[in-house]
Amino acid sequence: MAEPDLCDCIMEEFRCFHCKKYLSVSPIAILPDGNSLCGICSSSAKETYKELVFEDFLKTLLYPCKFKDRGCKERLKFGEAQDHEGNCCYHPFMCPVFPYCTWQGSVAEMLNHFYNCHSNIIAKQMTFKLAVYDNDQSGFRLACVDGANAILKYYYNVSTGNLQYHIYNLNPDVQEIKVKIGLLNDADMDYGFYLKGDPLSLFNESFYKDFSEIPNSKTLALHNLFPVLNNPNYVRINITLQIVKSDENEKHKYDKDSKQFVDYDLIKDLKCSMCLGLLFPPVYRNPTSDSAICFYCHTRFTEECELNEDIIERVSETNFPCHWRGCETIKSEVNLVDHELSCKLRMLYPV
Secondary structure, X not given: OOOXXXXXXXXXXXXXXXXXXXXXXXXXXXXOOOOEEOHHHHOOOOOOEOOHHHHHHHOOXXXXXXXXXXXXXXXXXXXXXXXXXXXXXXXXXXXXXXXXXXXXXXXHHHHXXXXXXXXXXXXXXXXXXXXXXXXXXXXXXXXXXXXXXXXXXXXXXXXXOEEEEEEEEOOOOOOOEEEEEEEEEOOEEEEEEEEEOOOOEEOOHHHHOOHHHOOOOEEEEHHHOOOOXXXXXXXXXXXXXXXXXXXXXXXXXXXXXXXXXXXXXXXXXXXXXXXXXXXXXXXXXXXXXXXXXXXXXXXXXXXXXXXXXXXXXXXXXXXXXXXXXXXXXXXXXXHHHHHHHHOOOOOXXXX
């Protein structure tokens, strides 16, 4: 049975007596004077009673988002408001430059604000430099290129050598953005490589919180990568964005017998435990921890590394995209290593 979508004037009757929000969170409580409390406010009330029939009725309704006056047209089922409103693209946020800027507005309005008031910090890619052995470092970067608009928040802990970061999408109309993370020795750009970033989340209030409170924030163990980068004093990090085109979205739909088939759902979670790059055969076991390592990292060990047959079997039925930035070559596992070693777009690893 479809939920009744009542007009807003009627829905105004179903608001919490205390917080004035809609009665869309369980458990609903009734005060002695007959007024109703939502599930959040009822937890602190003393003399209340439940009216289960009334709550069952409320569960059949569709509720407007509290940001409807700002343009949100979503109608929410009972219990959905908290999750939706925390990530609603019409949610008003403080300017990320706060406290130096006191502007407030929605994600949809934020980009125009940046262009009008902070155009000096807009770039086509997110680039910053870390002093590897200096103090802890943090900040944010904004990138806007061809409709791919995002903001990066990062924190580097010098004592652990870990880089925490999270990238937020600033364009609610764009669902999928391809992210590439470049790690370079700032003094010698021949030492470097690129990693594929994870999907972006829409900008939300977690941006203003500590990393311990940001769901799905990423941690990059830079200290494991310093030898690969020739032990630099400064690491330059470049993050580039690109909207995934419709034909790219269809890649995973190729028939498995096709030479162009790449099982991205399978390989996105298979990363080398040392360099965090994409794993593809041949895959080896780290002789010190038994974790999976890639072809390049296994050459750093003087002792012989065993092949990791378990993972090789998992990926034996798919092709792989070339590791190097800008190359669109897709090869089978047998041919990929030879291709990458001779790829014209290859950024050399140190020997």
